[in-house]
Amino acid sequence: MKFTTSLKKNHEFKRLYNKGKSAASQCAVVYCRRNGKAENRLGITVSAKLGGAVQRNRIRRRLKEIYRTNEEKFSTGYDIVIVARMRSRYAGFFELQSSILSLIKKLNLTAGGVPAAQNRRGRETEAAK
């Protein structure tokens, strides 16, 4: 992922749970908070309630893929945590994707409008270098 590092420490997750904004659907809960940096930081949580290692790995990889393919739609400078819920175990990829995108829209995380387009163009030139 080009402009994103992963969130690792437990206290960072806890800070988001307490102080961040959240939105939820049956598939997942998304927490977000401004981090004051030029990049996004992403954390994904899949608890043991959702199944064995194989099921949890599949959910985590799908969430990661959804973020990767839709990265340009996100605005930058945020810490984001996605917590998977029970329905994501049985949902297909596209159902999960539309669910996450609607949650993003609910949190106003989408980089919509003109400045976002400029931002995006800037990213692309940066990437071209």
Add this chain to the structure above:
RNA sequence: UGAGUAAGCCAGGCGGCCGCGCGGUGCGGACGCGAGUGAAGCGGAAUACCGCUUUAUCCGCGUCCGCACCGUGAGGAAAGUCCGGGCUCCGCAGGGCAGGGUGCCGGAUAACGUCCGGCGUCGGCAACGAUAGGGAAAGCGCAACAGAAACAUACCGCCGAUGGCGGCUUUGAGCCGCACAGGCAAGGGUGAAAUGGCGGGUCAAGAGCCCACCGGCGUCCUGGAGACAGGGCGGCCGUGCAAGCCCCACCCGGAGCAAGGUCGAAGGAUUCCCCGCGCGAGCGGGAGCGGUUGCCCGCCGCUGUCCGAAAGGUGAACCGCAGGCGGACGGGAGCGUCCCGUCCCGGAGGGCGCCGGUAACGGCGUUCCCAGAUAGAUGGCCGCCCAUCUCCCACGGGAGUGGACAGAACCCGGCUUACGGCUUGCUCACAUA
């Protein structure tokens, strides 16, 4: 065809686009180091030349970042952590006790509770499977309830031959009764289990008391490497439990990669020494500490007392004392501990072929490097084929769904558990020829 049984194999395949971890190669950029060249400045000098600094360029090496290409990338159970090892650290003269484990015989192995071959027993019509399967005449213990009795017992019962008592006939004695002494364990009843089973003989009634068959025990002979098998003889003095204690034989040091090492950074506690402080007449020792990783003996190391010239002995007579005792702070040295981060910790290896062995397995040759992440890399979408299930039209296609169990974390050998499919051999039943 159906049912069963054993062994082996696979873990959907191919292609396209985007994406991830690791390794390699190449290119580019940044930084650092080294060497060369040019320019400028300063100093020495004589203009040449030498030294230093700055800067530019080029080459080499290293680190980091980016891009491209190539290679590679989860399992048969990766799981449970039930056994066994490697590896790492700690410990280790030896012995005993305790504790744990294994338990038919022979072999395989690094080792095993695993595997292979065989024996006995049990289950199955069979193929085949299961089997903690040493010892109960070494000892202790338990066997509830029921039952008379659960090591030596007789409730109901059978008998009463022998002895006793009574009666009758009659007088050689015999017969009948009683059930007092006594004999018996067949039958009933209880129980999971009742003193080998069944049949016959004998007998007062019975009983291995005797006999035939079976079972079991002891002993002898034969076969076998052995477990054991077969046979002869003797003769039945009870049973179960050792996955109860135990006995016998053999094995076992403890912990675990969150072990351990290394480098860098940071702080704290501890040991010894030194300095300084307090105490004011008893104080301290007579062995102390540490190790022997459950305990003991014993042993070892350091410190220390006494005897002895020493080797060595000693653990008590008694010995020492302001150069003592005590605790707190500061300084120095040493050794550990904790925390943060970096790096390291890689063959009982796989494939193929030949040979030895019934087999497990072993030997030789050849060939291949075959995951190394560190919140954890394998994913997403599309097309075709194959396979599963559902629905629809009708004998073939269409649509949808999508694989069963399941994800490495130091590594191996097993076991167990979860689970989809394919192939082959064998057994039984039915049908046909």
Add this chain to the structure above:
RNA sequence: GGCGACAUAGCCAAGUGGUAAGGCACGGCUCUGCAAAAGCCCUAUGCCCCGGUUCAAAUCCGGGUGUCGCCU
């Protein structure tokens, strides 16, 4: 990843081979005008599940499931 412990009624729990104690709760009865308190009575075809040993298993042995804890 490694190491260890536990599971018995709705809850807390005792029970180490022979009838599964006890307390709380629930229910019923007595008492009361009604309740509370008190007293009496009742509740495990079975001890997390599956096998094995045994005449007999909550207990002994093996395997599994679940829960909890410790080690960075």
